Amino acid sequence: MLNGGRAAVAIALVCLSAQSGDAQPSSAWGRIANPGSRSEMIIGSVFFAGPPNPAVFRNYTRHPLDPELNGWSSANVDTALRQVQTSGINTLFFSYWGHDGETDKWATTLMFSRKHWPSFASEAPYSDTEQAASARTFFIQAKNRHLYLAPLIEVSPSNPFYSEFPVRLENFVSRCSFLLSHFGTEPAWLRLFDRTGQSRIAIRLIETIHASPIDPQNFAAGFDAAAAQIESRTGFKVGFIIDPTPLPPYGSEFGPEPEELSRHVSILAIDPFNITSQAPGPPRDQHSISEDDRLHYMEGVMHKWSKSSIPFIAPLMPGYDAHVVFPKMGIYGFNAPWLKRQTDLALHYETAGISFDCWNGWTEGYAIPPSIENGDLLFRWAQETIHALTKHRNE
Numbered sequence: 001m002l003n004g005g006r007a008a009v010a011i012a013l014v015c016l017s018a019q020s021g022d023a024q025p026s027s028a029w030g031r032i033a034n035p036g037s038r039s040e041m042i043i044g045s046v047f048f049a050g051p052p053n054p055a056v057f058r059n060y061t062r063h064p065l066d067p068e069l070n071g072w073s074s075a076n077v078d079t080a081l082r083q084v085q086t087s088g089i090n091t092l093f094f095s096y097w098g099h100d101g102e103t104d105k106w107a108t109t110l111m112f113s114r115k116h117w118p119s120f121a122s123e124a125p126y127s128d129t130e131q132a133a134s135a136r137t138f139f140i141q142a143k144n145r146h147l148y149l150a151p152l153i154e155v156s157p158s159n160p161f162y163s164e165f166p167v168r169l170e171n172f173v174s175r176c177s178f179l180l181s182h183f184g185t186e187p188a189w190l191r192l193f194d195r196t197g198q199s200r201i202a203i204r205l206i207e208t209i210h211a212s213p214i215d216p217q218n219f220a221a222g223f224d225a226a227a228a229q230i231e232s233r234t235g236f237k238v239g240f241i242i243d244p245t246p247l248p249p250y251g252s253e254f255g256p257e258p259e260e261l262s263r264h265v266s267i268l269a270i271d272p273f274n275i276t277s278q279a280p281g282p283p284r285d286q287h288s289i290s291e292d293d294r295l296h297y298m299e300g301v302m303h304k305w306s307k308s309s310i311p312f313i314a315p316l317m318p319g320y321d322a323h324v325v326f327p328k329m330g331i332y333g334f335n336a337p338w339l340k341r342q343t344d345l346a347l348h349y350e351t352a353g354i355s356f357d358c359w360n361g362w363t364e365g366y367a368i369p370p371s372i373e374n375g376d377l378l379f380r381w382a383q384e385t386i387h388a389l390t391k392h393r394n395e
Contacts, residue, residue: 020165025262026089026197030269030352033191033199034148035088041393042192042262042353043386044091045084045368048139048360050111054118060362061321065370069360072109077138081145083369084359087379088386091190092142092359093204093241096151097183098175099131102158105346108363111135124163132182139186148190150202150241151179162211162252166222173229176203180234192239192268200227200239200266206273208242209255218262219268227266239268241313245301249278249286258308264310269352270305271313276320286330294332295341302349311352316342316385318378321365334365334374343385355390356382 032040051072080255084092097103098362099112110117111134114125142149159171180201183189192200210219227238244255261267278284279293280300289378298317306312319333332338346354358366370376 003030012305023196025076025109025309026193026195026196028197029195030313030340031193032090032148033193034187036146037148039193040090042087042091042190042269042355043389044093044271044313044355044359046355046361047084047092047094048107048109048358049092049094050107050109050113050134051117053108053110056108058364059324060194061324061365062362062367062371062373062380064155064360064367065372065375066364070370073284074137074141077141077146080360080369081147082143083146085147087368087382088390089147089356089359089382090353091142091148091150092136093150093152093355095154095155096175096179097156098158099128099178101125103349105156105275107158108368111250111293112136126184128178134184136186139183139188142185143188147188149186149188150204152204152206155207160264161207162209165208165210165223166219169222169229170297173226173233174240176226176230177233179203180230180236180238184234184236194265195262196265198237200237200267200268202241202268203238204241204243204271206243207247207251208244209246211252212254214254216257216260216357220256220264223261224264239266240273241269242267243271243273244305245272245275247277250283258305258310260323262309263299267310269311270308271314271355272301272305272315273359274317274320275301275315277329285330288328289332291332291338294330294343295338297350299345302345306349312350313352314346314350314354316346316354316356318342318368319365325363331365336376339378339381343388347388348386350389352386 009354020320026041052070068076092366097107104115112131153175164171191199192202194200230238240265246253275298276294278297279289280297321331322329323331327366356368359368361367369376370379
């Protein structure tokens with residue numbers, strides 16, 4: 001169990017905050033708190049922001065019909081955001097791998113890269129200020145398109161949430177604090193209401209699981225402890241949208257429990273990521289898993305979190321094809337029955353909106369914009385799903 005002195009101190013910092021779990025949750029919990037969109041639900045998508053790493057083009061399994069989507073000039077960015085806006089999406093969760101060189105190793109796009117792109121010439125690396133200036137332009141262009149942004153904090157060897165949390169919070173807190181110190185006042189940064197009805201800046205986390213057994217109460221309280229430390233450093237009150245599921249497939253499932261999470265004010269919503277990557281039961285070869293098995297596993301995850309009191313953002317996955325980079329992974333989806341089932345599950349289980357995985361995942365095939373391989377099938381599906389959600393909500 002992850003107990004001990006440092007964990008105990010962290011939990012003590014938030015004991016008063018946790019007491020709010022005894023109060024009746026606000027009806028606004030998990031809804032947008034930004035002026036102009038107050039109380040609206042999230043209609044989101046994960047978005048890989050920044051100029052593409054030139055090395056990844058050969059790995060694409062889907063290719064955009066509009067070549068402008070492969071660029072990152074001001075005009076390119078506006079083209080991409082105009083498509084997002086046209087689809088009906090109101091929020092983008094942009095992938096963030098850090099700003100100290102890790103982006104150069106792991107990210108398919110080079111926002112927050114230290115290297116000079118696209119040439120990677122041997123010039124002095126981008127400074128933190130230069131990295132922030134590029135990202136700030138993205139925030140401004142999103143605002144002009146009436147879109148909200150929130151970072152998706154990626155897990156990696158340099159940010160091993162799975163082995164550090166909740167005992168060692170410094171790595172996680174530092175990453176969030178860097179972003180807030182540069183962009184916390186940006187109007188386009190997504191704000192959500194917490195369980196008490198208070199507005200908080202939203203940060204989305206992927207894979208909030210641990211590699212070894214945890215104490216669910218201490219683990220849940222760790223999020224409030226992290227939020228308290230971030231507020232102490234930056235002055236900004238934050239909350240978290242979390243993914244409580246394992247990646248890679250059949251990974252660790254030592255993760256948070258709904259009842260404990262629901263007691264803490266820093267938990268804004270649940271939004272699982274890529275929950276079609278496995279089937280129920282023991283590990284199996286990816287190519288032997290049927291689409292029905294994947295959907296069965298997906299529905300089990302959605303049922304568990306939808307019935308909790310925490311706002312649930314339902315994920316939608318158009319399909320998956322990463323045969324160039326990950327040949328052992330399965331290829332599935334991209335067909336009418338699969339897409340219909342995704343929509344049906346989302347409408348049935350969501351309590352706080354939906355989120356597409358992903359908007360521009362060309363290397364793994366889960367890209368929504370019109371492509372050479374799929375035409376406008378996925379773009380129309382996204383529009384139709386959003387229209388169905390709005391209709392469903394109004395009935």
